[in-house]
Structure formats: C-alpha cells, structure tokens
Amino acid sequence: MTALMILWRRELSLAWAGGGGPLLACGFFLCLTVLVPLAAGGDPAGLKPVAGGIAWVALAVSSILSLERLFERDFEDGTLDLIALGPVPLELAVIAKAKAQWLAVGWPLALTAPVAAITLGLPPSLAPLAALAALIGGLGFALTGALGAALALGSKRGGLLIAVVVLPLFIPPVVFGAGALERAANGLSPAPALAFLVAYVLFAGLITPFAGAAAIRNAQG
Amino acid sequence: MGIERRSQLGVCLMIAVDGLTLSRGERVLFRDLSFSAVSGEVLALTGANGAGKTSLLRALAGFLRPDEGTVTFADVDPVEARTKHLHWLGHLDGLKGARHAREELAFQARWLGAGADGVAAAVDVLALEPLLDLEVRKLSAGQRRRLAFARLIAVQRPIWLLDEPLSPLDARWRAALGVLMQAHVERGGTIIAAVHDPLPVAHRTLDIGAGR
Numbered sequence: 171m172t173a174l175m176i177l178w179r180r181e182l183s184l185a186w187a188g189g190g191g192p193l194l195a196c197g198f199f200l201c202l203t204v205l206v207p208l209a210a211g212g213d214p215a216g217l218k219p220v221a222g223g224i225a226w227v228a229l230a231v232s233s234i235l236s237l238e239r240l241f242e243r244d245f246e247d248g249t250l251d252l253i254a255l256g257p258v259p260l261e262l263a264v265i266a267k268a269k270a271q272w273l274a275v276g277w278p279l280a281l282t283a284p285v286a287a288i289t290l291g292l293p294p295s296l297a298p299l300a301a302l303a304a305l306i307g308g309l310g311f312a313l314t315g316a317l318g319a320a321l322a323l324g325s326k327r328g329g330l331l332i333a334v335v336v337l338p339l340f341i342p343p344v345v346f347g348a349g350a351l352e353r354a355a356n357g358l359s360p361a362p363a364l365a366f367l368v369a370y371v372l373f374a375g376l377i378t379p380f381a382g383a384a385a386i387r388n389a390q391g
Numbered sequence: 392m393g394i395e396r397r398s399q400l401g402v403c404l405m406i407a408v409d410g411l412t413l414s415r416g417e418r419v420l421f422r423d424l425s426f427s428a429v430s431g432e433v434l435a436l437t438g439a440n441g442a443g444k445t446s447l448l449r450a451l452a453g454f455l456r457p458d459e460g461t462v463t464f465a466d467v468d469p470v471e472a473r474t475k476h477l478h479w480l481g482h483l484d485g486l487k488g489a490r491h492a493r494e495e496l497a498f499q500a501r502w503l504g505a506g507a508d509g510v511a512a513a514v515d516v517l518a519l520e521p522l523l524d525l526e527v528r529k530l531s532a533g534q535r536r537r538l539a540f541a542r543l544i545a546v547q548r549p550i551w552l553l554d555e556p557l558s559p560l561d562a563r564w565r566a567a568l569g570v571l572m573q574a575h576v577e578r579g580g581t582i583i584a585a586v587h588d589p590l591p592v593a594h595r596t597l598d599i600g601a602g603r
Contacts, residue, residue: 176501187489248483251454255479256502390454 173257174266181270184239191236192278198235199279202228203286214291221290222351228286229279229304229347230340233311236275237336238329240267240319241386250386260386261379268316268378276308287351296354303350303360306367307343313374314339320382323389342370404464404476404549405429406451406581411460413446420446424460426597430549433572433582435590438599444585445482447599448552451583452479464550477550478503484539488528492519492538495527500545509545516571517541532559540568543575551575553584557591565591 185191206224210217217224244250253263283304284297292300318336322328350363411424420443428434436444449455451462453473464472486495496519500510514520517537522530530538536559543551551572557565569591572582576592584590 173502173504176498180498183494184487184490243487246483247487248481248485249487251452251479251481251483252485252499252502254454255452255474255477257474257504387454390449391456 174262177253177256177258177263178266178270181267182274185236185270185274191239192275195232195235195275196278196282199228199232199282199286200289202231203289207290218291218355221287221292222348222355223344225283225287225290225292225300225351226307226344226348229283229307230311230337230344232279233275233308233315233340234333234336236271237315237319237332238322240271240316241323242319242328245323245386245389250390254386254390260383264316264320264379264382264386265375268312268382271316272309272312276305276312280304280308292351292355296351299354299360300351303347303364303367306364306371307347310343310367310371310374311340313371313378317374317378317382317385320385320389323386343367346370404467404472404581406550406583407461407463407465408451409461409463411447411450411462412458413443413450413455414458415443415446419458421599424599428581428583430579430581431576433576433584433590433592433594435594435596436583436585436599437587437596442600444599445554448479448481448554448583448585452477452552472550476548477552478543478546478548479552480539480543480556481554484535486527486535486539488526490527491523492525492527492530493523496523496538496541496545499539499542503542503546503548505542505545509547510541513541513544516544533561533564536560537564540571544571549580551580551582551584553582555586556584557586557588 203225206228207214207217241250244253254260256263280301283300287296287300288294315332315336318332318339321335322331325331346363346367350360350367353363354360405427407427409425412422413420424447426434436447438444446455450457453469462469464476467476485499496510496513500513514523517540519538519541522534522538527535527538536556540556557568560568572590572592576582
C-alpha cells in the first residue's frame with residue numbers, strides 16, 4: 171500500500187471516529203432545510219424560486235462544520251510534523267486529506283442533498299441533479315475548506331476563522347450549484363452551470379495543495 | 392564535509408550546522424552557531440529552559456527557517472535527507488489519544504515505510520504487546536513515550552533528532568533506551584538529543600546557552 175493510501179485511509183477512519191462527524195453534518199444540513207421553510211411562513215410557492223439557493227447555502231455551511239478538525243488536531247498532537255517528514259510531499263498530503271474530507275463528509279452530504287432539495291419544494295425529478303451537483307461542489311468545498319483550515323492553523327478560535335476565510339470562497343460554487351438547479355427547474359440545460367462548478371473544482375485543486383502546504387509550513391515554524 | 396558512507400543503516404550522514412542564527416519573534420535564541428555531528432556519534436544539546444534546544448532541533452528537522460546560516464547533510468539534498476534519513480521525536484509524539492496503540496503504531500511505522508517485520512521487532516524490543524489494545528490516552532506517560540519511540544525501531548533511519556526523549560521514563564526503561572541508542576550509533580547512526588538529564592550512552596555535549 172502506498173504512503174498516500176495509508177494516510178488517506180487513516181483520515182477516513184478518523185473522520186468517522188468519535189461520534190460520526192459526517193452524520194452530524196448531514197443532520198445539520200437537514201435541520202437548516204427544514205428550518206428555512208418554517209421561518210418563511212410555510213408557503214411552498216413562495217419558497218420555490220429560491221429553493222436551490224437555500225439548499226446550496228445550507229450545503230456550504232454544513233460543509234464547514236468538520237473543517238476545524240482537518241489539520242488542527244494533527245497540528246496539536248504533532249502528527250503534522252510526522253507527515254511533513256514522511257515519504258510524500260506535503261502538497262500531496264494536503265490533497266489526500268482534502269479528498270478524504272470529501273469522501274467522509276461531501277458524499278454523505280451529496281446523498282442528503284436530494285432530500286433537502288425536495289423538502290424545499292424542488293420537484294423530485296431534480297433529485298439526481300441535486301446529488302450530482304452537490305457531489306461536484308462538495309469536492310470544491312473540501313479543497314477550498316482544506317486551504318482555509320490550513321490558513322487557520324494555530325490560531326485561537328480557529329473554527330470561526332475558518333468560516334470567515336472560507337465562506338467568501340464558497341460563493342462561486344454556491345452560485346453555480348444553485349444556478350444548475352434553477353436552470354433545470356426552468357427547463358433549461360444545467361450543463362453550463364455544472365461546467366463552471368467543475369472549473370471551480372479544478373482551480374481549487376491547483377491552488378490548495380501549494381497554498382495549503384505553505385500555510386502548514388508557516389504554522390509549524 | 393562530504394562524509395557519506397554506507398553502513399548497516401544504508402547511508403550515514405554528517406549533519407553540519409554553519410553560522411546558524413535563530414530567533415523566535417523578537418528574541419534571538421543564538422547567533423552564529425556552528426557544530427557538526429558525524430555518524431556513530433551522540434550529541435546532547437543542553438541549556439537552560441528557553442535557551443533554544445527545541446528550536447534548534449526543529450531547525451535541523453526543517454520546521455524552522457533560520458535567520459542566517461545553513462544546515463547540511465553531507466552531499467545529500469536536505470529535503471531528501473529529512474524525508475528519508477531522519478527521525479523526529481519531539482515533545483508532541485503524534486499519537487491520537489482516542490485511538491488504540493496498535494492502530495497508532497501501525498500508522499506511524501507504515502507511513503514512514505516500515506514492514507510487518509519492523510513493527511514486530513519494535514513491539515518486541517519495547518515490550519509493547521500488552522499495551523497494543525489499549526487506547527493511547529489510557530497509557531502512562533512512559534508507556535506512551537515507548538510507543539512513540541517504536542517508529543524509530545520499526546523504520547531504520549540514520550539520524551535521530553530527539554527532544555527530551557527519556558524524561559517520562561523510569562530508570563529501567565531509561566537504561567533500555569540507552570542500549571537501543573548505543574546500538575543505533577554502533578550501526579552508524581547519529582543522534583542529536585535535547586536533554587536536561589545526562590543520557591545513558593556515551594555522548595558529546597553542546598551547551599546551547601553558551602553559543603548565544
């Protein structure tokens with residue numbers, strides 16, 4: 171087994187250890203999507219035009235929940251030092267951790283997304299699209315979130331700092347993801363919005379390993 | 392410089408520190424520090440609390456960038472030297488309290504390239520078998536240090552950078568780890584350790600406070 175696979179499997183194991191963080195994110199996601207219609211007065215017709223947007227904002231916020239643990243606990247207990255002296259460049263280790271975050275949190279959230287979308291009033295026929303868009307966007311959230319988590323390393327109240335750093339960076343995928351649902355709901359092809367979503371993921375995949383590794387090295391110093 | 396020869400550890404490296412100046416924030420820990428450690432040698436770094444022993448070790452490991460000066464590993468690229476030929480054991484041992492000792496040992500050793508034989512040897516030498524099914528947080532400080540030390544035994548790397556390696560250990564295990572350290576340098580390894588108490592192995596001492 172390669173070193174990257176060893177690290178990746180450990181990250182998956184840690185994500186599910188100690189109370190099931192992914193389930194917490196899914197529960198939070200569903201709570202948000204139930205609360206919003208109640209707060210809006212329970213009028214499904216009035217909610218329908220913004221349902222995709224609300225679903226994606228809830229998805230973005232839910233994706234942040236477990237980001238604080240991504241690097242911080244490894245930083246606090248010295249594991250990041252061990253990882254830095256391992257056989258894999260730190261840049262690849264950052265990618266491995268982001269990918270594990272996507273698999274552990276992004277996939278369960280993507281599977282929950284159709285339920286959330288239907289709850290918010292979108293037609294059930296859009297459920298597969300909601301899941302697909304959330305899956306792609308979830309990878310973007312994991313990559314950008316890993317960068318935010320690395321930048322917040324060692325700071326007091328890191329969780330809050332991650333949210334402040336990451337939420338503005340989540341605006342593009344939220345816009346593109348909600349746009350895909352809106353276009354499909356209006357009978358248009360969601361492909362252009364999905365293409366932008368994929369482009370965002372590719373861009374995040376290029377930036378995060380280098381910027382994230384630099385942030386970790388800075389924190390270790 | 393340029394001392395690099397084969398040994399039972401595959402490669403022996405000389406660490407050479409030249410004109411190192413290191414500061415933390417506004418405080419200069421030491422200026423123009425130069426020394427070297429050759430294969431087969433144990434170098435004990437001493438000095439008062441805050442003198443910069445840990446920072447010096449972190450600079451050798453590449454975690455801290457010095458203000459001035461260089462750290463070289465004979466003719467080997469520093470990145471390669473640090474990721475293939477160096478073990479780091481600091482105050483923070485990289486062990487997760489909620490996980491079992493067996494899982495943590497397996498990860499640390501396999502991450503650094505150990506095979507099943509290496510892990511088994513480490514478990515045997517450090518008498519870890521009775522501890523492996525316990526959660527790390529349930530280990531005593533000394534047991535935890537032995538578990539952290541296991542990766543150094545499981546994976547053969549010539550340079551050991553150790554920060555207070557023996558402090559939580561009882562007399563028996565201090566002596567036992569002294570034997571392991573002696574065996575390591577006899578195979579051509581190099582050990583640089585920050586200590587307050589004398590090491591139970593023949594060593595040279597470098598007082599960091601005196602280099603300020």
